[in-house]
Amino acid sequence: MQRRGSLFALTILALVVSLSLLAPALPLPDPAAMQPLHAGEPPQLSWTPAPAAELAHAAQQHPAATALRQALFGPYVLKGLFGHDDLGRDLFSRVAWGGRVSLAVGLLATLVSGLLGVAWGVLSGWVGGRTDALLMRIVCVLYAVPFLFLVILLVGILRGVNAAEAPNRIAVLFVVIGAVSWLTMARIVRGQVLALRGAEFVLAARALGATPWQLVRRHVLPQIRGVVIITLTLTVPRVMLFEAFLSFLGLGVEPPGVSWGILASQGAESLTAVSTAWWLVLFPGLALALTLGSLNVLGDSLRDALDPRLRRV
Amino acid sequence: MIRFIVSRVIQSLLVVLLVAAGCFALMRSLPGGPFDAERQLSADIEANLRAAYDLDAPISSQFLRWAEALLLHGDFGPSMRYRDYDVSTILAESLPLSLSLGAAALGFALMLGLTAGAIAALNRGRLADTAVMAASSLGLAVPNFVLASLAVLLFAIAWPLFPVAGRGGPEHLVLPTVALGLPFAATVARLFRGGLLEVLGEDWIRTARAKGASPLRVLWGHAARPACLPVVSALGPATAGLMAGSLVVERVFGLGGLGSHFVESALNADYNLALAAILIYATLLTLANLAVDLAYGLLDPRMGAPS
Numbered sequence: 188m189q190r191r192g193s194l195f196a197l198t199i200l201a202l203v204v205s206l207s208l209l210a211p212a213l214p215l216p217d218p219a220a221m222q223p224l225h226a227g228e229p230p231q232l233s234w235t236p237a238p239a240a241e242l243a244h245a246a247q248q249h250p251a252a253t254a255l256r257q258a259l260f261g262p263y264v265l266k267g268l269f270g271h272d273d274l275g276r277d278l279f280s281r282v283a284w285g286g287r288v289s290l291a292v293g294l295l296a297t298l299v300s301g302l303l304g305v306a307w308g309v310l311s312g313w314v315g316g317r318t319d320a321l322l323m324r325i326v327c328v329l330y331a332v333p334f335l336f337l338v339i340l341l342v343g344i345l346r347g348v349n350a351a352e353a354p355n356r357i358a359v360l361f362v363v364i365g366a367v368s369w370l371t372m373a374r375i376v377r378g379q380v381l382a383l384r385g386a387e388f389v390l391a392a393r394a395l396g397a398t399p400w401q402l403v404r405r406h407v408l409p410q411i412r413g414v415v416i417i418t419l420t421l422t423v424p425r426v427m428l429f430e431a432f433l434s435f436l437g438l439g440v441e442p443p444g445v446s447w448g449i450l451a452s453q454g455a456e457s458l459t460a461v462s463t464a465w466w467l468v469l470f471p472g473l474a475l476a477l478t479l480g481s482l483n484v485l486g487d488s489l490r491d492a493l494d495p496r497l498r499r500v
Numbered sequence: 501m502i503r504f505i506v507s508r509v510i511q512s513l514l515v516v517l518l519v520a521a522g523c524f525a526l527m528r529s530l531p532g533g534p535f536d537a538e539r540q541l542s543a544d545i546e547a548n549l550r551a552a553y554d555l556d557a558p559i560s561s562q563f564l565r566w567a568e569a570l571l572l573h574g575d576f577g578p579s580m581r582y583r584d585y586d587v588s589t590i591l592a593e594s595l596p597l598s599l600s601l602g603a604a605a606l607g608f609a610l611m612l613g614l615t616a617g618a619i620a621a622l623n624r625g626r627l628a629d630t631a632v633m634a635a636s637s638l639g640l641a642v643p644n645f646v647l648a649s650l651a652v653l654l655f656a657i658a659w660p661l662f663p664v665a666g667r668g669g670p671e672h673l674v675l676p677t678v679a680l681g682l683p684f685a686a687t688v689a690r691l692f693r694g695g696l697l698e699v700l701g702e703d704w705i706r707t708a709r710a711k712g713a714s715p716l717r718v719l720w721g722h723a724a725r726p727a728c729l730p731v732v733s734a735l736g737p738a739t740a741g742l743m744a745g746s747l748v749v750e751r752v753f754g755l756g757g758l759g760s761h762f763v764e765s766a767l768n769a770d771y772n773l774a775l776a777a778i779l780i781y782a783t784l785l786t787l788a789n790l791a792v793d794l795a796y797g798l799l800d801p802r803m804g805a806p807s
Contacts, residue, residue: 343766480641
C-alpha cells in the first residue's frame with residue numbers, strides 16, 4: 188500500500204518536474220504572449236501550426252530548446268489545454284513555466300536551509316558543552332520568533348525601494364526562506380551527532396589518531412546522511428508553500444514573472460460574482476497540491492523506510 | 501511548577517520585547533518610508549511630515565517614546581497611511597473579527613479532526629481509515645488560498661449558499677472558517693489517529709474493556725487523554741499556521757481583519773500599524789506556546805514540569 192503510494196507520488200513528481208524543466212522544448216505558446224482573441228477562454232484544445240514570428244521569437248530566446256522542439260513537433264503548437272487567462276495568455280504554458288520558478292525556489296532555499304542547519308547542528312552536537320548550550324538556546328529563542336510575519340514586513344518594505352537599490356527579488360526569496368527554515372534541521376542533526384559522538388567506531392577512529400575534521404567528515408556525516416535527506420525532502424514542500432504564500436500576497440515573485448503562487452493569486456482575483464473562470468483557480472492549485480502532496484508522501488515513506496525512530500520528530 | 505511558569509513568562513516577554521525592538525529598528529533603518537509611494541513631496545512638506553510622525557529623532561529615542569506611549573497609555577500611535585486614524589481605532593475594528601475567525605477555525609478543525617481521527621483509528625486498515633488518511637493527505641497538500649478560492653467557486657458562485665465576500669452576519673464567516681480550518685483538521689486527524697493506535701494496544705485499555713466499559717467510554721474516557729498529547733503539542737505551530745493562513749483567507753474573502761491590515765501596512769510601510777500587528781501576533785504566539793506547555797504537563801503527569 189505504502190509502496191504503491193510512494194511510487195505514485197514519484198511518478199507525479201517526475202511528470203511535474205520534467206514538464207517544468209522541458210518547458211522551452213515543448214510545443215507551447217510563450218507564457219507571456221497575450222492573444223486578445225482567446226482572452227478568458229475556457230479549456231479548449233487546439234493543435235495548429237504557430238505563426239513563423241512566434242517560432243522565431245522562441246528561437247531567439249532559447250535557441251537549443253527551440254531547435255529540439257522544431258525537430259520533434261515541427262511548427263505545431265498546443266494551445267488551450269488549461270484555457271486562457273483574462274489577457275489571453277495560455278494557462279498550460281504558464282503553469283509549466285511557473286513550475287520552473289516554484290521548483291527552483293523550493294530546491295535552492297532548501298539547500299540554503301540544509302547547509303545552515305547541518306553546520307549548526309554538527310557544531311553544536313560535536314563540540315558540546317557550553318557551545319552546545321548556547322547554540323541550542325539560540326535555536327530555542329528563534330523558534331519563538333514569528334518569522335513569517337517578520338519576513339512579510341521586511342519584504343513588504345523593501346518592495347517600495349526603487350529597482351536600482353533593491354536586490355534581486357527571487358534571490359531575496361531564496362535567502363529569506365532558507366534562513367527561516369533551518370531550525371528543525373539543526374535540532375535533528377544535533378541529536379544525531381550527539382549520539383554518534385560517543386559511538387564505538389568513532390572512538391576507535393579517534394584512537395587511531397583521526398583529526399576532528401576527519402572524524403566528522405568520514406564517520407559522522409555519512410551516518411547522518413539518511414536523516415538529512417529525509418528532512419530535506421520534507422522541507423521542500425514547506426518552502427514551496429511559503430513561496431506560493433508570499434507570491435499570493437504580492438510579496439514574492441513579481442509579475443510578469445510567473446510562479447504557481449502568482450498564478451493561484453491571479454486566479455483568486457479573477458473570481459467575482461460575474462465571472463467564474465474556474466480553470467484559472469483549479470489548474471495552478473492542482474499543480475501546487477499535487478507537487479506538495481507527492482513530496483509529503485515521499486518524505487514520509489522515506490522516513491518510515493530509513494529511520495522509523497524519527498516518526499514523531 | 502510555579503517557577504517554571506514564571507521563568508517561561510519572563511522568557512516570553514523578553515522574546516516579544518526583542519521582536520518589537522528589532523522590528524522597530526529594522527523598519528526605520530531600511531530604505532523607503534511611509535511617504536514614498538505618493539508623488540514626490542517638496543522637502544519642506546516631507547520634513548514637516550517626518551516631524552509630525554516623530555520620524556526625525558534618533559531611532560533609540562523614537563523607540564523609547566513609542567514604548568512609553570504604549571505602556572503608559574496603551575496608545576499605538578497614529579496610522580501613517582490612513583490619515584486621521586489611530587492604530588488603536590483600526591485594531592478595535594479588525595482584531596475582533598480576526599480573533600473570532602481564528603477561534604472558529606480552531607474549533608472546527610479540532611471537532612472535525614478528532615472525530616475523523618477516532619473513526620480512522622477504530623477502523624484501522626478498513627475503508628474508513630483509508631478514506632480519512634487520503635482526505636487528510638489531500639488537506640495537507642492543498643494550500644489555504646487555493647482551498648479558499650475553490651470554496652468560493654463551489655459554494656458561493658456555482659451553488660450560491662454563502663456570500664462571495666465581505667463582512668456581515670455569521671454566514672459571511674462560514675466559508676473562511678472552513679478554508680482556514682481544514683488543513684489543520686487534517687493534521688489533527690493524523691496525529692490523533694496515530695496517538696490512539698499507540699494507546700489502544702496498551703494493557704490498561706484491555707482492562708477497561710474487560711471490566712465491561714462500552715467502546716465509546718473506552719475511547720473518550722480512557723484512551724483519548726493520552727492519545728491527544730501529539731495533538732496538543734501541535735497546537736503551538738497550529739496557532740502560527742492559523743495566523744498565517746488568516747492573512748490569505750481574509751484577503752480572498754475581503755474581510756478586512758487584522759491579517760489584511762498587516763499585509764497592507766507592510767506594503768505601505770505604515771510603521772505604527774505594522775508594529776502593532778507584529779506585537780499582537782508575537783504575543784498570541786507566545787501565549788499559545790505557553791498554554792501548550794502547561795497543558796502538556798497537566799495531561800501527562802509523567803512529564804512533570806518540563807525544564
